[in-house]
Amino acid sequence: MTAHKKSDAYRYASGGWGSLRAVATVLLKEEALVTTSRALAHQNKPDGFMCVGCSWAKPAHPHPFEFCESGAKATAWDMTSKRVAPDFFEQHTVSELEQWHDHALEDAGRIVAPMRYDAITDRYVEVKWERAFAEIARELQAIEPDAAVFYTSGRASLETAYMYQLFARMYGTNNLPDSSNMCHESTSVGLTEAIGVGVGTITLDDFDKTDLMFFFGQNVGTNSPRMLHQLQDARLRGVPIITFNPIREPGLVSFVNPQSPTQMLTPGATQISTQYHQVKAGGDSAAITGICKALIAADDRALAEGGPRVVDAAFIAAHTVGYEAFAAYVREMSWEKIESTSGLTREALTGVADEYARANAVIAHFGMGLTQHRLGVQNVRMVVNLLLLRGNIGKPGAGPSPIRGHSNVQGQRTVGITEKPALAPLDKLAEQFLFEPPRNEGMSTVDACRGVIDGKVRAVLQLGGNLVRSVPDRYAIEPAWRKLRLTVGIATKLNRSHLVHGEVSYILPCLSRIEIDERAGVAQAVSMEDSTGCMHGSRGVATPASDRLLSEPAIVAGIAQATLGTRSTIDWDAWSNDYALVRDEIACTWPEIFHDFNERMWTPGGFHRPLPARERKWKTTSGKAEFIMPETLDEDPDMPARDATDMRLFTVRSDSQFNTTIYSLDDRFRGIRGSRMVVMINARDIARLGLAAHAQVSLEAVSPDGHTRRVDGMEVVPFDLPDGCVAGYFPECNPLIPLSHHAKQSKVPAAKAIPVRVIAA
Template sequence: MAEGRKMGPDKASAGGWGALNATERQLGRQRILVKGNRLLLSMNKPGGFDCPSCAWPDPREPHTAEYCENGAKAVAWEATAKRTTPEFFAEHTVTRLRGWSDHALEDQGRLTTPLRYDPETDTYQPVTWETAIREIGETVRGLDPQRVELYTSGRASNEAAFLWQLYGRLLGTNNFPDCSDMCHATTTMALPESIGVGKGTVTLDDWAQCDALFIIGQNPGTNSPRMLGLLHDMAKRGVPILSFNPLKERGLVRFTDPQSPLEMLTGRGQTISSHYYQLRTGGDLVAMQALCKLVIEADDAARAAGAARILDVDFLAEHTHGFEAFADFCRALDWETIEHYTALTRQQLEQAAAVYCKAERVICCWGMGITQHRNGGDAMQQIMNLLLLRGNVGRPGAGACPVRGHSNVQGDRTVGINKTPTEPFLQRMDAAFGFTSPRPWGHDTAECCEAVLRGEVDAFLALGGNFFRAIADTDRVAAAVPKIGLTVYMATKLNRSHLTHGQRSYILPVLGRTERDVQAGGLQSVTVEDSFAMVHASTGQLQPASPECRSEPWIIAALAKASVADRAPIDWDALVGDYGLIRDKIEAVIPGFENYNTRIREPGGFHLPIAARERRWETKTGKANFLFDPTMRDADDDEPSRPHFQLMTTRSHDQFNTTVYSYNDRYRGVSGERMVVFMNEADMAAHRLTEGDLIEFTTVFDDGIERKVGGFKVVAYDVPPGCCAAYYPETNALLPLAHRDRRSNTPAAKSVPVRITAMAPGAPASATPEVSERLPDRVPLTVPQS
């Protein structure tokens, strides 16, 4: 049996020496072994820089090494000694580079100079900053602002994002496709309907007081590894940790803490999940309703017996709306339906409900396993219903905890990257800057892509990211991009989106989070907001990768001066010379940022106000709402007994978003390969497949468009029948734009309906880019044997 496939609690451990070895190997490959290790000691600490990877919060008293394996890889990737110079682009046409893998493109190193696409030679060629800014500014100024799209990556700081939305609104548009639209916009849209706020209600202090934790559709071992340290400590002190996830993820099974000398010496580690429930993909919605049913029925029995109540009746009476209707609905749920849709037994769910009823303080956390479903918002609201039953919102040690992905994806939305701005926000913007902001709502990511397909985009400007590789329906949308008149990409490294360009295209090299940002007023700090609504400062430590790299605020201000300088009395040079002045403007526009420049100096930063944390419910009813759709049974499909599979797109352990650090996935036992599909062995047998066979995916979606991707090797894995998993972004072409959450337009990437067909031996992989000879770690698929 291959390690990482049928993995059980005794088979493997996350972290440990494997994490340390992987960190050192990546630092070595990027030629910064000594410098990188020294740099890491300044990460996630007061006076240092914030991790450019995930959005896990920083403790007020950090460890000596306050970073994780994947954060260290992100730093190595950014602080690399490798450079992508004009000579590289002179040697490689864009057409040729499109055949390279994602890893090969980014592994060339940091961009060093502004570039402009030359259609005659099919290459990017160096251009001066002055010329690039002038040409971009002149072009954008003459366009219909409703045909301009301004994308924002979650890596952007609060200061850069705030200037970016100011620039867009001066242009006259609210078209702000954002990376959160691809992940946690479901939280932003659905959570306010329940409790009045689109953010979590907990802090790190609550985690220390929690006495039961429910993890639903989230994989911390890969997506937010520093969370494993808290899980380790909670499990060690006996806190029940209940994980609901279709895949058996190593980080949720066992973790060896690199901070513990004893565990490193013995290699034993700590069991993380006290209970692990491998429910069917999309079964979270009914599973949460089943838990609510059990809790309500336990309270019914207690009340009939004259015993102590299970429900927090005082909280329900004072703070909630709609409980009785929801309770009646839950009581009427039958167990045949529940087991059918969840693939969990009644006994398993009774076990989980018993833990919930016993605990005084419960935190529920979730990730994209909830948000990236067609009815993900509805599933999330059932999680909130469970929390509300016993008053587990707005008191110490309890609450809702959406775990965001990129480091400042939450902060960008807070400071105004929003296609649907509120009127009070726009009024404060107008007063602060002396102009009238546009009122018509703009485009999110899905709507931007639809506009591209319709030929209604004249300019696409990206503040970081890899937009055209990360989106749904990648092949269809990318084919329409050459019709766009202008594409502009601000980036640290070359990626596939830069090769998906418009008629005129520019790549502008930016400073990384690790680098010193010196402006007229001296060394600057930027700020970010983590998943727990904590805002803190980040100050780069390294010299820039090139003298030609510019900060994102500098670039935005330069574009503004070139295109909208006459539309408001704004001293752009002053704002860029001292980012404290940008923060003053944020404070004037957005509530909660009072004394901004002072409070970011506090260790750990400051917490933005969350009304629901204080049991103030900014909803239409003025209370926390029990919400449910009585006709809905599944997060994506009403019938689980279907002839097709539900495909989960997922990251490998050596990956962050579209950045692929290597072809290895240590935690799933795969090395040297990404074109794999993880399948249940019974499903393999039913389809007459054996390990190593090649298959082709075909999307089952009725819109008249055929979506096929082939060349995936079958790997047997512990996953529920009818479900399978494969890596993102290689499977994005299978995901229809229209297959998305109904509130937020977030793509339903965690449950794509597909058929699987065996391919003949030697058949070509239909959507696999050629792999450059520059990849030393590209080797045949090997899976370690136990």
């Protein structure tokens, strides 16, 4: 398959008829039009189920259709009428399925029975749940606890995540990596250092009170489209939105609300970004330095002339440390360096500073375009610096707003999924459940991958996720993964991690969050935390895909009971039949967040976790909010450009994608159809490198370890990008990322600035 002959910029607003057509197409394709349409009426409603896709906030007073194109696709994908039953594996060997495209694997349908790999036939065969639990337990009991890894995707509910981390710690390990390690760990580290909390400080109410919004490295049109409602409302109030992104994304340019008959039937759209700056990949710290330099220069002039201050001097004096050192740094930094590194002009950045200086309350949204860098933590800290300059943390309508991806990726960290013992209430858990938790630091996702390659890891359990595809350095990971003794995947659909398997391998199919979860004759509900720190209940509404499925809590309880036996003080059977008991224990562990959990979980709009920084209480080392000076404005001093032919690759997702799940090979917004094996380059660089549009090329990355990493069979697609930057899809470009190429401090894979060369075939 080849890409579309042209890749013109998408000529229409996000939303609108294009979105409706895309939703209709996926509903028909998954052969579940009626059932999915009924379920969508309950999606993100206070008495319904929370979206299995993104974690954007759920309003107390939802729209009639409180779902977006991406959310509808995720729901249709789960509610498909297609089935992967045991006879599917009778027809297809694992070796054969390995040749299928990732899209085809998941498109085969829902897995409906627990399966065990049979090496003699090279097939998965059906196994009884009790036998699967017993055999997994036997394998875990045969190895040292620290040789096992318990990975969690962002899909798991608060109840499941709490049970999972307790099981792992009672088993004897803190090896609890999760999808945060892959995306927003830089946020958790950076915000905690700077303001004392590792999450954003805004709520939906702040959208009504803000005067200005920034966007840094976040594609709202494909990653969190429901947010466009709040952005549209703000723009109609005249709120400026200033965007920094290498690609001009339609969702950040203009929007037509599919729920508004007036907008759907009339020409025109709401302009979202009032300024759009195509920053170079890795140039964000430089761009923010330029804005801060212009602000501080204006403040210096105001002081000299006796005019009103531009920075919030009173706030800085009362609530921060490190301002003078940071101010001296930006005064000394040259505009030449800022411009060359950011790819933006002094005039453009000064214009941003002027707009910022006129606003009283400012929100700064950011995503993985900021966090997935070698200096990702620094990028987050620089956003905080920008906000602190004008007192934009701890007042209405202002604050940092990290846009999380998966639906409960933030919540699972709140209830103990972490490899860092200091972040888990180990003493409280020891008292509560009468065991001694391990105190050594566990493995992050990058550490776990290194452990797999080195042979230190013998077992990997995945609660959701598709690690074989999502992690860096795939060509090193896959052969090492096959040498694992045990792999277990708790999943709804077939993916690559089930096929690149260990010696002993199980697929344990679970209920989707959309489906009715009935235990002991009583319908159960679960809960999750959205990206604004609000907790919500979620109740399934659809008939399960099979009566052989178990819920995620029941599967975790089954493995835990079989593995721990009398070592555990927990009545896992009782917990698996009544999730309210689990919530009572969560409330006991974190009473300041979850008191009266069962009574409050159905609060419309959710109940909010306490965030001291919202009240200007700073739980930092100094007791105040902390400025930092950047280590460097260069994206990666450890991997500098070798010469002018080196480019910076950043990975992107398409509008028909959620994490490693590919709904379609088309990318409507980028005009690319039929293939994801493309590299987007601007016309100037195509000519400079002696390439041609639609030529076949390879991407090659060389890292300090001396290994050359290469992806072949790529097609050159002309695209509007900054000079020296190229873009390709995740996860297709993951083999180019060295495992060592990760963010300092947070170990997030640095997927947004990979040094590569484009080589003609």
